[in-house]
Amino acid sequence: MADKIDYKKVYKDLYSPKKEPAFIDVPRIKFVIIEGKGDPNGEEFALATEALYGFSYAVKMSYKSSNVPEGYYDYTVFPLEGEWDLDDKDKAITDKSNYKYKIMIRQPEFLTTELFERFLLETKKKKRNEYLDKLYFEEIEEGLCCQMLHIGSYDNEFLSFKMMDDFCKANGYRRAIKAHREIYLSDPRKTESSKLKTILRYKVGQ
Secondary structure (H helix, E strand, O other): OOOOEOHHHHOHHHHOOOOOOEEEEEEEEEEEEEEEEOOOOOHHHHHHHHHHHHHHHHHHHHHHOOOOOOOOOOEOOOOEEEEEEEOOOOOOOOOHHHEEEEEEEEOOOOOOHHHHHHHHHHHHHHOOOHHHHHOEEEEEEEEEEEEEEEEOOHHHHHHHHHHHHHHHHHOOOEEOOOOEEEEEOOOOOOOOHHHOEEEEEEEEEO
């Protein structure tokens, strides 16, 4: 088997940004996704995340099966990502019970709709998680975005968003939508909040 593809090296512009805002054109990417609402610190979010990783590792480890997918290559499983918005726009952004989200994990290019159905069925046979029934497969093209690496607590992300907003304004752009994307490079269960690394990204326009 060829050398493992490390997403941080192959897709450096997407997954290894600097600690200052920058513009990036994000291409069409394949994802497995779950939608939900509520506090991300709750059990529902944990089970949804578990379902995403369970499926993603089934795809990665498929080279050990008797039916290896066409075009398979070894790779590092991509990090968890989330698109975040408010369910009720009139409530305060600090009310985490009002969050609306799509959490997702990027998939390799060789994954097709047919393979998605196959691996979903295989994962359900091995893991008992009702949130596997909520998984779906979709391609997303974000287009022109502003992004930066945020280091620290999730509760302090507003400081980085302020930097991003100022950067956009100074360069003749504006934030196109209120929703934003977060890409989690650190495991919050194993990392001090002050050292968490999270990519922040949102769509921009002129």
